[in-house]
Amino acid sequence: SAKDEGGNCFRFFQSVMTSKMTRRIKLEQELRQALNSSGQLMLFFQPKVALASGQVTGVEALLRWHHPEEGMLSPVEFIPIAEDSGLIQELGDWVIVQSLWQLREWQRQDIFVEMAINVSVKQLLRGNLSDRITSLVEQMEIEPRYVQLEVTESHIMDNMNRIMQQLQTLAKAGFSLAIDDFGTGHSSLARLRDLPFKVLKIDRSFVSNALKESKDQQLVAAIIDIGHSMNKSVIAEGIETIEQQLLLQSLGCDEGQGYLYSRPRPAKQLLGLLQQGKIELNVDVSANDRG
Ligand code: C2E
Ligand code: MG
Numbered sequence: 001s002a003k004d005e006g007g008n009c010f011r012f013f014q015s016v017m018t019s020k021m022t023r024r025i026k027l028e029q030e031l032r033q034a035l036n037s038s039g040q041l042m043l044f045f046q047p048k049v050a051l052a053s054g055q056v057t058g059v060e061a062l063l064r065w066h067h068p069e070e071g072m073l074s075p076v077e078f079i080p081i082a083e084d085s086g087l088i089q090e091l092g093d094w095v096i097v098q099s100l101w102q103l104r105e106w107q108r109q110d111i112f113v114e115m116a117i118n119v120s121v122k123q124l125l126r127g128n129l130s131d132r133i134t135s136l137v138e139q140m141e142i143e144p145r146y147v148q149l150e151v152t153e154s155h156i157m158d159n160m161n162r163i164m165q166q167l168q169t170l171a172k173a174g175f176s177l178a179i180d181d182f183g184t185g186h187s188s189l190a191r192l193r194d195l196p197f198k199v200l201k202i203d204r205s206f207v208s209n210a211l212k213e214s215k216d217q218q219l220v221a222a223i224i225d226i227g228h229s230m231n232k233s234v235i236a237e238g239i240e241t242i243e244q245q246l247l248l249q250s251l252g253c254d255e256g257q258g259y260l261y262s263r264p265r266p267a268k269q270l271l272g273l274l275q276q277g278k279i280e281l282n283v284d285v286s287a288n289d290r291g
């Protein structure tokens with residue numbers, strides 16, 4: 001009967017929910033273990049390039065988890081689990097320590113680039129991030145201006161009043177702050193002007209649609225102009241083709257990042273590029289990097 005079918009449907013729904021929750025709980029436990037064992041968590045780095053000169057200005061640290069059974073897991077899958085369970089504090093601290101350690105290693109080899117670190121708004125809400133990172137850079141003798149913290153736009157705006165103080169303390173201490181995935185949130189222009197962010201990072205979705213949709217192209221142009229009118233630097237993420245690069249260059253975008261230049265890689269594999277310090281932008285560089 002229809003009633004039985006409804007019951008089956010509910011049980012099916014229930015079992016899908018249960019298996020999703022079971023997986024979450026399992027991953028949370030395993031992530032906790034990964035933090036206490038060595039080798040499962042690692043950082044990859046992706047270069048950022050000045051679009052006028054090809055100079056490599058910095059790298060972004062991107063977390064990777066090599067799960068013992070499931071292989072490489074995406075941060076898109078496990079960062080939300082870490083945020084919901086509170087593990088993000090320990091995980092975020094691990095990321096900061098490792099990326100600063102790498103930055104110092106490069107500086108010892110005479111490579112001076114900016115290190116961009118993704119920070120969850122949960123780390124800012126906790127209220128001790130600026131103290132923690134300030135004491136780390138002091139210990140490691142790193143100048144704060146080499147450290148950029150990226151925070152996602154939508155999370156900033158939802159928690160504005162509660163994180164303002166942390167943001168101001170960090171900016172005052174000399175760290176540079178970037179708004180990540182810009183365009184996907186809902187910033188008010190007045191707030192944007194008053195916030196201590198130095199950099200706007202245009203979300204990848206607009207970059208990939210800019211050549212297909214004239215509306216997206218206009219939006220990218222507007223973000224660049226608004227950023228510049230507020231004295232902010234603008235970086236585009238997710239540049240995959242030379243056509244996208246040419247468009248962004250013509251719109252005056254300051255920096256770019258994407259597979260066209262390099263995928264995120266382990267530090268060792270980037271050493272050559274960092275020593276060279278520059279990417280040739282006027283040729284089709286896509287041969288550099290496929291796969
Ligand atoms: P995000 O900070 O916006 O990082 C950019 C993402 O785009 C990265 O994905 C990067 O690998 C990818 N990407 C870069 N260039 C291209 C391109 O040309 N094409 C395409 N299709 N993708 C490109 P990833 O590494 O999977 O990271 C995803 C997100 O996870 C990050 O987005 C960030 O929000 C978060 N995340 C990564 N590492 C950390 C971390 O250490 N802490 C925190 N809190 N979040 C992190
Ligand atoms: Mg980022």
Ligand code: MG
Nearest residue numbers: 180181201237
């Ligand atoms: Mg981003």
Ligand code: MG
Nearest residue numbers: 181203204237
């Ligand atoms: Mg993004």
